[in-house]
Amino acid sequence: MLKYIGVKSIDELYSDIPEELLIDEGRWASLNIGFGRPLDEPEVHALVKELLSKNVTSKVPPFMGGGLWPHYVPAAVTEIVRRGEFLTAYTPYQAEISQGLLQALFEYQSMMADLLDMDVVNSSMYDWPSALGEAALMSVRIKGVKRVLVPETINPFHLRVLETYTRPQGIAVDKYKVDLSTGYADLEDLKAKAGQGASSVYLEYPYTFTGVVDVNARAIGEVAHDSKALYIVGVNPLALGLYKPPGELGADIAVGEGQPLGLGLYYGGSTLGILAVGWSSELVRQMPGRIIGLTTTKDGASRAFTMILQTREQHIRRSKATSNITTNAALNAIAAAVYLALLGPKGLKELAESIWYRSHYAALRLREAGFKAPALSGEFFEDLIVETPVSYEGLFRRLAAEGLYAGIPLAKYANWAKDSWGLLSFSELHTKEHIDILINSMKEVN
Amino acid sequence: MTFRQAAWDEPLIYELSEGRRGLTFNGMNRRFKEILGDVRVPEELRRSSEPQLPELSEVEVVRHFTRLSESSYGVDNGPVPLGSCTMKYNPKEALRVAFDESLQLLHPLIPDEYVQGLLEALYRLQEWLASITGMDICTLAPAAGAQGEFSGVAIIHRYHELKGQRQLKTEIIVPDSAHGTNPASAAMGGFKVVEIPTAEDGNMDYEAFRAALSERTAGLMLTNPSTLGLFEQHIFDIAKDVHSVDGLLYYDGANLNGILGRARPGDMGFDIAHLNIHKTFSSPHGGGGPGAGPVCVKDRPVKDGITLRDLLPGPIIVYDEGSKLYRVSWPGSNSAGLIRFGIGNVPQLLWAFVYIASLGPQGLREVGEVSVINTNYFIARLLRETKGYSVPYGPERPRKHEAVISAEPLLNETGISAEDVAKALLDRGFYAPTIYFPLIVKEALMVELTESETKENIDRYVDALKEIEEMARRDPDLLRRAPTNTSVGRVDTVKANHPRFVTPTYRVARLRQQGKQLILR
Numbered sequence: 001m002l003k004y005i006g007v008k009s010i011d012e013l014y015s016d017i018p019e020e021l022l023i024d025e026g027r028w029a030s031l032n033i034g035f036g037r038p039l040d041e042p043e044v045h046a047l048v049k050e051l052l053s054k055n056v057t058s059k060v061p062p063f064m065g066g067g068l069w070p071h072y073v074p075a076a077v078t079e080i081v082r083r084g085e086f087l088t089a090y091t092p093y094q095a096e097i098s099q100g101l102l103q104a105l106f107e108y109q110s111m112m113a114d115l116l117d118m119d120v121v122n123s124s125m126y127d128w129p130s131a132l133g134e135a136a137l138m139s140v141r142i143k144g145v146k147r148v149l150v151p152e153t154i155n156p157f158h159l160r161v162l163e164t165y166t167r168p169q170g171i172a173v174d175k176y177k178v179d180l181s182t183g184y185a186d187l188e189d190l191k192a193k194a195g196q197g198a199s200s201v202y203l204e205y206p207y208t209f210t211g212v213v214d215v216n217a218r219a220i221g222e223v224a225h226d227s228k229a230l231y232i233v234g235v236n237p238l239a240l241g242l243y244k245p246p247g248e249l250g251a252d253i254a255v256g257e258g259q260p261l262g263l264g265l266y267y268g269g270s271t272l273g274i275l276a277v278g279w280s281s282e283l284v285r286q287m288p289g290r291i292i293g294l295t296t297t298k299d300g301a302s303r304a305f306t307m308i309l310q311t312r313e314q315h316i317r318r319s320k321a322t323s324n325i326t327t328n329a330a331l332n333a334i335a336a337a338v339y340l341a342l343l344g345p346k347g348l349k350e351l352a353e354s355i356w357y358r359s360h361y362a363a364l365r366l367r368e369a370g371f372k373a374p375a376l377s378g379e380f381f382e383d384l385i386v387e388t389p390v391s392y393e394g395l396f397r398r399l400a401a402e403g404l405y406a407g408i409p410l411a412k413y414a415n416w417a418k419d420s421w422g423l424l425s426f427s428e429l430h431t432k433e434h435i436d437i438l439i440n441s442m443k444e445v446n
Numbered sequence: 447m448t449f450r451q452a453a454w455d456e457p458l459i460y461e462l463s464e465g466r467r468g469l470t471f472n473g474m475n476r477r478f479k480e481i482l483g484d485v486r487v488p489e490e491l492r493r494s495s496e497p498q499l500p501e502l503s504e505v506e507v508v509r510h511f512t513r514l515s516e517s518s519y520g521v522d523n524g525p526v527p528l529g530s531c532t533m534k535y536n537p538k539e540a541l542r543v544a545f546d547e548s549l550q551l552l553h554p555l556i557p558d559e560y561v562q563g564l565l566e567a568l569y570r571l572q573e574w575l576a577s578i579t580g581m582d583i584c585t586l587a588p589a590a591g592a593q594g595e596f597s598g599v600a601i602i603h604r605y606h607e608l609k610g611q612r613q614l615k616t617e618i619i620v621p622d623s624a625h626g627t628n629p630a631s632a633a634m635g636g637f638k639v640v641e642i643p644t645a646e647d648g649n650m651d652y653e654a655f656r657a658a659l660s661e662r663t664a665g666l667m668l669t670n671p672s673t674l675g676l677f678e679q680h681i682f683d684i685a686k687d688v689h690s691v692d693g694l695l696y697y698d699g700a701n702l703n704g705i706l707g708r709a710r711p712g713d714m715g716f717d718i719a720h721l722n723i724h725k726t727f728s729s730p731h732g733g734g735g736p737g738a739g740p741v742c743v744k745d746r747p748v749k750d751g752i753t754l755r756d757l758l759p760g761p762i763i764v765y766d767e768g769s770k771l772y773r774v775s776w777p778g779s780n781s782a783g784l785i786r787f788g789i790g791n792v793p794q795l796l797w798a799f800v801y802i803a804s805l806g807p808q809g810l811r812e813v814g815e816v817s818v819i820n821t822n823y824f825i826a827r828l829l830r831e832t833k834g835y836s837v838p839y840g841p842e843r844p845r846k847h848e849a850v851i852s853a854e855p856l857l858n859e860t861g862i863s864a865e866d867v868a869k870a871l872l873d874r875g876f877y878a879p880t881i882y883f884p885l886i887v888k889e890a891l892m893v894e895l896t897e898s899e900t901k902e903n904i905d906r907y908v909d910a911l912k913e914i915e916e917m918a919r920r921d922p923d924l925l926r927r928a929p930t931n932t933s934v935g936r937v938d939t940v941k942a943n944h945p946r947f948v949t950p951t952y953r954v955a956r957l958r959q960q961g962k963q964l965i966l967r
Contacts, residue, residue, distance in 0.1 A: 013844040017709050168637075267564060308939075342507050
């Protein structure tokens with residue numbers, strides 16, 4: 001091939017690179033790259049397996065949630081997303097050869113729209129916090145006020161990401177108060193702050209770091225709209241099997257985390273950002289991310305799918321684009337689509353009930369064991385705060401040493417949380433016995 | 447070899463719904479119900495009606511999505527020589543271990559001492575990426591190249607903010623050959639974008655760049671090799687100039703494959719660099735994502751003992767000699783913030799770990815070399831054997847990982863456009879090149895073969911382009927009807943975007959059927 005190209009050596013193909021930049025073979029081989037030599041497949045396999053075996057998995061499924069949750073990953077979901085035609089495909093810019101991929105993503109958008117009770121869903125963002133960041137930027141583009149309001153008890157990691165997205169543009173992120181006895185938003189405080197002007201008011205639903213489902217969820221939206229702000233609702237999609245979806249709450253923009261929908265935790269590394277809006281030209285035109293749409297072939301003979309409204313995107317609009325996003329979480333969106341299709345409406349409701357039963361059974365047993373649970377009296381779903389007589393971090397560490405991951409010591413991450421508060425999370429993975437083990441162990445180390 | 451894609455005419459999953467169930471999670475609910483009674487949700491919070499989701503059995507769901515996959519096309523099916531996307535083979539061993547089941551229940555807030563194995567792997571990866579790029583320290587957190595770019599822009603913002611000069615530093619310079627994400631990222635960071643034209647030789651127009659450079663320059667974003675596949679020859683002067691006005695240089699790592707093992711951004715004067723794990727380091731594109739976009743910096747001083755590593759908006763993994771433990775160090779108050787909840791897209795990062803470990807330094811260098819040989823062999827054959835395609839900008843210069851060819855001669859002679867060529871390639875079992883990008887090349891066909899394609903496949907690809915050229919002269923109408931071997935023929939994108947037709951969800955179609963006027967203005 002070199003001869004055909006007309007060069008004597010490979011080096012000639014790098015001849016336009018300044019000589020002082022070129023790295024010779026010996027120097028390159030001496031750098032800290034891999035293990036200094038190629039490893040064959042059995043070697044690599046054994047190496048990674050050995051490394052992963054050093055992780056300490058708990059003897060019962062972890063009780064840690066707070067925005068990323070342990071849930072079952074159905075076998076059918078795993079098998080579908082490992083099909084090479086999906087796994088190794090590029091973004092479906094060439095629609096004719098990518099119809100299946102496009103349809104799968106369209107079906108994700110559609111099922112998510114029905115779950116959220118919203119009209120338009122994009123084909124994915126990276127994760128919940130980045131979807132929130134983009135939703136906030138979107139609200140400022142539409143409303144023009146460089147201020148957004150978030151609840152005091154917002155997930156502290158989401159808050160930091162939101163600030164990262166908004167700070168370079170000089171957008172203020174201000175908090176409205178939450179009553180820490182119930183966990184519900186302080187509507188009077190919100191009214192006062194929204195009255196001073198804001199592009200959007202955000203609600204976490206349920207709050208990921210308290211577990212509370214705010215009964216004021218509709219009223220918060222009304223306050224937002226009275227103040228000419230957009231209403232952004234962030235969701236754990238599994239809660240929507242039981243609780244009112246963002247559409248019913250009056251949300252203009254819905255965001256959330258699709259990770260519970262069959263993706264697994266992967267140390268927080270397997271996520272799916274949800275972003276949806278109601279049918280409003282202004283909102284749709286300002287949406288970030290790819291959207292797949294239904295159409296037909298040019299000859300009108302058959303139904304077809306293609307990427308739509310691309311003039312919003314970076315590859316066409318460059319610095320005027322609604323976002324820089326390009327690579328997203330498409331394969332995870334397909335996983336979520338398979339998951340939702342397997343469950344259907346009834347399965348989803350039953351799953352939400354399964355979660356509700358476990359968290360409420362745990363609260364009952366925790367109270368019987370002498371703990372305050374839930375520490376905030378409001379409605380709760382998957383997560384709940386338990387108050388212990390001791391520092392929760394100490395208790396958590398002692399239980400972790402016994403192979404039990406007993407939730408999240410809240411005060412370590414959230415400045416509004418008491419030192420004695422732990423956030424416990426329950427899912428369909430937990431049996432009654434698992435929950436009993438947790439509470440008995442908590443009693444013992446307490 | 448002929449190509450025929452499955453054409454199932456598969457209904458929407460909603461249309462297959464027959465009130466069946468694929469999965470239940472209620473095995474133990476009865477036991478809980480005996481203790482707690484019925485589930486109680488306050489009226490004001492209770493969902494008023496079930497979501498209108500489809501209802502199918504597991505086998506129906508599996509067949510539906512299997513058929514959809516059969517109407518899709520990835521690297522496992524055949525060549526995907528898409529420019530700037532580095533669609534290389536995604537090794538199967540990496541797939542197996544990256545999605546190891548033991549990771550499914552690993553929560554990101556589990557204390558470090560219980561995730562030592564994973565942290566060790568990711569720590570090593572972090573170090574390897576620093577060596578490969580010639581940078582000092584990396585965060586693995588960004589979820590994709592664009593989020594890496596945004597992280598970089600946030601670092602540039604924070605750098606000038608800490609130095610009390612953000613008011614002055616309002617502009618970021620980007621060449622006009624850049625990916626759209628560069629200007630879009632700069633704009634997200636609140637910067638004005640200054641675009642520099644490309645000179646005839648394919649380098650950024652150095653005089654225009656000098657003229658644009660000023661005390662307002664906050665930084666420069668550069669892809670090197672560029673989207674034309676050409677190495678930026680003025681890079682040393684450019685770096686010196688940007689630094690002379692206290693700007694930072696950002697390296698877009700999308701095209702790292704072109705210089706892998708031969709040259710490093712850290713040696714060129716770049717301060718910040720992102721990498722695309724799903725391009726250079728073989729994790730799959732997944733039909734659009736997830737990928738991973740680690741960001742690395744040179745640890746140069748900012749002020750008062752603060753250095754660039756303190757500005758990284760994601761955690762870094764450190765090895766603590768005292769406790770002999772790997773630890774996650776979260777960004778502090780001087781940082782540009784935090785970019786995600788967690789350490790990064792873990793499966794994709796493990797994929798890169800497996801890839802680099804498997805190849806070693808020698809193998810990685812060979813990856814770069816073979817991708818460059820493949821590109822130049824392709825161009826040599828194409829230019830020698832066709833007349834319809836040209837290679838604008840420094841045609842005599844060797845390309846690196848990719849080449850941008852122009853179908854303008856063919857269009858002028860026959861009326862066949864780059865898009866027609868792309869669709870005709872689909873019919874021949876090749877995924878089409880990136881078309882109409884970069885914007886500075888007319889009728890652009892951007893081709894990146896990567897090291898994964900064999901000489902035989904490159905020959906077949908050139909033969910296909912030749913055959914298309916001949917057909918353009920002989921029977922252009924036949925080409926305009928392409929593709930015919932794919933699941934469907936040409937798709938009506940005008941209708942797809944029509945204000946009265948635009949249909950992003952089944953729900954919108956349903957509402958229209960019910961007589962609702964949904965128009966997008």
